[in-house]
Amino acid sequence: MSTVGIIGSPPRWVSHRRLLEQTITDLNNCSKLNSTKQIHAQLFKANLHLSLFVASKLISAYSLSRHLDLAVAVFKQIPDPNAHLFNTLIRAHSSSHNPFGAFLAFIEMQKVGIPSDNFTYPLLLKAAISSDINHHTLSLVKMVHTHIIISGLSDVDIFIPNSLIDSYSKCGSYNGNHFARKVFDEMAHKDVVSWNSLIGGLVRCGDMDQGRNLFDVMPERDTVSWNTILDGYSKTGKMDVAFKFFEKMPNRNVVSWSTMISGYCKKGDMDMARFLFDRMPVRNLVTWTIIISGYAAKAITLEADILFDIMLRSGFKPDEATMVSILASCAESGLLDLGQKLHVYILKNWRIKCTTTLANSLLHMYAKCGNIDKAWMVFKNTISPDRVSWNSIIQGLAVHGQGKRALQLFSQMKNSGITPDGMTYIAVISACTHTGLVEDGRWYFSIMKTDHNITPQIEHYGCMIDLLARGGLLSEAFELANNMSFEPSAIIWGSLLSACRTHNDVDMAEKVVDRLVKLDPSDSGVYAIMSNIYANAGRWDGMAKLRKQMKHSGVEKLSGFSSIEIGNVIHEFTVADQSHPHAKRILTMIDKLGKHLKLVGCVPTRSTLLGV
Numbered sequence: 001m002s003t004v005g006i007i008g009s010p011p012r013w014v015s016h017r018r019l020l021e022q023t024i025t026d027l028n029n030c031s032k033l034n035s036t037k038q039i040h041a042q043l044f045k046a047n048l049h050l051s052l053f054v055a056s057k058l059i060s061a062y063s064l065s066r067h068l069d070l071a072v073a074v075f076k077q078i079p080d081p082n083a084h085l086f087n088t089l090i091r092a093h094s095s096s097h098n099p100f101g102a103f104l105a106f107i108e109m110q111k112v113g114i115p116s117d118n119f120t121y122p123l124l125l126k127a128a129i130s131s132d133i134n135h136h137t138l139s140l141v142k143m144v145h146t147h148i149i150i151s152g153l154s155d156v157d158i159f160i161p162n163s164l165i166d167s168y169s170k171c172g173s174y175n176g177n178h179f180a181r182k183v184f185d186e187m188a189h190k191d192v193v194s195w196n197s198l199i200g201g202l203v204r205c206g207d208m209d210q211g212r213n214l215f216d217v218m219p220e221r222d223t224v225s226w227n228t229i230l231d232g233y234s235k236t237g238k239m240d241v242a243f244k245f246f247e248k249m250p251n252r253n254v255v256s257w258s259t260m261i262s263g264y265c266k267k268g269d270m271d272m273a274r275f276l277f278d279r280m281p282v283r284n285l286v287t288w289t290i291i292i293s294g295y296a297a298k299a300i301t302l303e304a305d306i307l308f309d310i311m312l313r314s315g316f317k318p319d320e321a322t323m324v325s326i327l328a329s330c331a332e333s334g335l336l337d338l339g340q341k342l343h344v345y346i347l348k349n350w351r352i353k354c355t356t357t358l359a360n361s362l363l364h365m366y367a368k369c370g371n372i373d374k375a376w377m378v379f380k381n382t383i384s385p386d387r388v389s390w391n392s393i394i395q396g397l398a399v400h401g402q403g404k405r406a407l408q409l410f411s412q413m414k415n416s417g418i419t420p421d422g423m424t425y426i427a428v429i430s431a432c433t434h435t436g437l438v439e440d441g442r443w444y445f446s447i448m449k450t451d452h453n454i455t456p457q458i459e460h461y462g463c464m465i466d467l468l469a470r471g472g473l474l475s476e477a478f479e480l481a482n483n484m485s486f487e488p489s490a491i492i493w494g495s496l497l498s499a500c501r502t503h504n505d506v507d508m509a510e511k512v513v514d515r516l517v518k519l520d521p522s523d524s525g526v527y528a529i530m531s532n533i534y535a536n537a538g539r540w541d542g543m544a545k546l547r548k549q550m551k552h553s554g555v556e557k558l559s560g561f562s563s564i565e566i567g568n569v570i571h572e573f574t575v576a577d578q579s580h581p582h583a584k585r586i587l588t589m590i591d592k593l594g595k596h597l598k599l600v601g602c603v604p605t606r607s608t609l610l611g612v
Contacts, residue, residue: 033065040074050078056088063092068101083109087119094127102127103140118156121148122163129170138171142179155188162193169201177201196224203232227255234263239272254280258287265294270303283314289322296329301338304329308341317351320358327361336369360388367396387418395427403435422454429463438471458486465492469499474508490519497526501533506542509533521553 040058043049049058055078062071071092078085086109093101106124109116121144128140145164148154154161161183168180177198184190184198195218202211208229215221215229226249233242239260246252246260257280264273277283277291288311295304308326311318318326323342330339343362346352359382366375379385379393390413397406410428414420420428425448432441445464448454456464461484468477477496481488493516500509509530516526527550534542580586 033062033067036061036065049074052078052082052085055081056085059085059088059092063096066096068092068096068098072101081112081114083114083117083120086114087117087123090120090123090127094123094130099127099130116147116151118153118160121151121153121160125163125167129167138168138173138176138179141167141171141176145179145183158187158189158191158194161187162191162197165194165201166197169197169204172205174205177205177207192218192220192222192225195220196222196228199225200228203228206232206236208232208236208238223251223253223256226251227253227259230256231259234259234266237263237267239263239267239269254282254284254287258284258290261287261294262290265290265297268298270294270298270300285316285319285322288316289318289325293325293329296326296335296338297332299333299335301335304335304338305341308338317349318345320352320355323352323358324361327365331361331365331368334369336366336371339365339369340374356382356384356386356389360386360392363389363392363396367392367399370400372396372400372402385418387421387424390418391421391423391427394424395430398427398431398434401434403431403433403437406431407435407437407440420452420454422448422457422460425454426459426463429460429467433463433467433470436471438467438473441467458484458489458492461486462489462492462495466495466499469496470502472499472503474499474503474505478508478511488515490516490523493519494526497529501529501536504533504536506533506537506539524550 036058039061040049043054043058048054055074058074059071062068062074071089075081075085075089086105089105090102090109093099093105102124106116106120109120124144125141128144129137141164144167148160148164154164164183165180168176168183170176180198180201184194187194195214199211199214202208202214211232212229215225218225226245230242230245230249233239233245242260242263246256249256257276261273261276261280264270264276273291273294277287280287288307292304292307292311295301295307304326323346327339327342330336330342339362346354346358346362352358359378363375363378363382366372366378375393375396379389382389390409394406394409394413397403397409407428410420410424410431413424425444428444429441432438432444441464445456445460448456448460461480465477465481465488468474468480474496477499481492481496493512497509497512497516500506500512513526513530516523520526527546531543531546534540534546
C-alpha cells in the first residue's frame with residue numbers, strides 16, 4: 001500500500017470532496033454576487049460546476065443575489081438537467097421580477113420529457129399569483145390546475161390541493177373563491193391548512209359571513225384560523241365584533257394583539273389602541289411600528305415622539321419597514337419635526353441602509369410637509385432613483401409652484417431611461433395646472449396614449465378639468481366632465497366650482513352646484529361656496545333662494561376649524577370657540593392685526609363678510 005495518500009497530499013477525490021463540502025456550505029449562506037462568482041470560479045476550476053447538485057446550489061445563490069440571468073446561464077450549461085434542477089430554476093423565476101419565466105422553464109421541461117413532480121406545481125402556482133402578472137392570474141392558475149389533474153398528483157400529496165386553494169383564493173375575485181371552494185369540496189382528506197386557505201380567500205374578498213360560517217364548522221382550529229377571522233373584522237372596521245372575538249381566543253400571539261392595535265389605529269381610536277398595547281405581554285418591532293405610526297397619523301406628535309424613544313431604550317432597532325411606515329404617517333398628517341428626527345436617526349445609524357424605497361419615503365414626507373428644498377436634497381442624494389422617486393419630486397415641485405422645473409425634470413426622467421406611468425402624468429399635468437400652461441397640459445394629456453400606451457383614468461381627467469377651469473375655460477372643462485367615460489366625482493365638480501368662484505361665473509356655478517347637490521345633498525360646503533359666488537356678483541336674491549333651499553333640505557353649515565403645530569403640540573381653533581387656554585391673548589392679537597390692516601388700507605368688502 002502506498003503511503004503517499006497517508007503522509008503526503010490527500011488523494012484528488014478527497015480534495016474535491018472537501019472543496020465541494022466547503023463551497024456548498026458557503027453557497028447556502030451566500031447572498032452577495034461577488035462572493036457567489038468567486039465560489040463559482042473555484043468550482044469551475046475543479047471541474048465540479050457540471051454537477052447537478054452543484055448547479056442547483058449556484059442557481060439558488062445567483063437568484064438570491066437578484067441576478068436571474070446568471071442563474072439561467074448556469075442552467076443552460078448542464079447537458080442533462082433533471083426534475084430537481086428544473087424545479088430550482090422555476091423557483092428562482094417564481095421569486096423574481098420575471099415570474100412568467102417559470103412557465104417558460106416548465107414548457108421546456110415538458111419538451112425534453114422530464115416529468116414534473118409534487119414540487120413543480122406549487123412553484124408554478126406561486127409564480128401565477130405574482131403581482132407582476134396579476135391580470136393573467138386566474139387563467140394561469142386554471143392552466144396549472146389542468147396539468148395537476150392530468151398528472152394525478154393531486155391525490156398523492158395534500159400540499160398540491162392546498163396550494164391550489166390558496167392560489168385560487170388569492171385571485172381576488174368571486175370566480176377565484178368559487179374554484180377554491182370546488183377544489184376544497186373535492187378533497188378526500190382536508191387538514192387545517194385547507195380550511196385556513198379557503199377562509200383566508202373569503203376574508204380577503206370581504207365575505208366575512210361566509211368566512212365566519214366556515215370557521216364555526218372547522219373540525220380543528222389553530223392560531224392562524226383565529227387570526228384570519230380577527231384580521232377580517234379589523235380590516236372591515238368592525239372593531240366591536242373584533243374585540244369580542246379577540247376576548248374568546250384560546251391562544252393569542254403577538255400577531256393577534258398587533259392586528260387589534262392596528263385596527264383601532266386605522267379607526268382613529270388611539271385610546272383603545274394604547275390600552276391594548278400596554279396590556280400585551282410580548283411586543284415586537286411590528287407592534288411598536290403600528291402604535292407609533294398610529295399616533296403620527298393622528299398628528300399626536302408628543303406621544304409618537306416619546307414612544308419612539310422608549311422603543312429604542314427597550315432594545316428595539318427600527319428597520320427600513322419601520323421607518324417607511326412612520327414616515328408615511330408623518331407625511332399624511334404633516335409632522336415635519338418627527339419626520340426630520342427619523343431622518344437624522346437614519347443618517348446616524350449605518351445599520352439602516354438608505355435604500356431607494358426609504359429615500360422615496362423621506363422625499364415624499366418632506367414634499368407633503370412643505371419642505372421642498374429638503375425633498376430635492378433627498379432626491380439628488382438618491383443613488384438609484386426609480387420611477388417612484390421621479391414621480392414624487394415632480395409632484396412635489398408642481399404642488400409647490402415650481403411647475404416649469406417639474407416639467408424639466410420630466411424630460412430628464414425620460415432621458416435617464418425611466419418610463420413614465422399613469423402617476424407620472426398626473427404629476428406632469430398638475431405641474432401645468434399650477435403654472436398655467438394650458439396648451440402644454442393638453443399636449444401631455446394627448447401623448448399619454450400615443451407615446452406610452454397609458455389610458456387616461458379619472459384622476460387624469462380630474463387634472464385636465466382643473467387645468468382648464470383654472471385657465472378660465474369653464475365651458476370646456478364642464479363638457480369634458482360631462483363627456484368622459486367615468487362618472488365625475490365630487491372632487492372634480494368641486495374643483496370646477498372653485499374655478500367658477502375665481503372667475504365670477506354664476507351661470508356655470510349653478511350648473512355645477514346642481515351636479516354636486518345630486519351627489520351629496522347634505523354637503524354644506526357646496527352651499528357656502530355658492531353663497532360667496534352670489535355675494536361677489538351682488539346676486540342677493542340668489543343668496544336668499546339658497547338659504548331657503550338649505551332650510552328645506554335640512555342642511556346646517558358646519559363650523560369651520562383650523563389647526564397648527566407648535567412645539568410638538570397640535571392646537572385646534574373652531575369658529576366662535578374660546579376654550580383655548582390662551583384665548584384672550586389670541587383674540588387680543590387678532591384685534592391688533594385687524595386694526596393694523598385698517599391702517600394700511602385693507603377694508604373688507606361686504607361679500608367677504610357674508611356667508612350662509
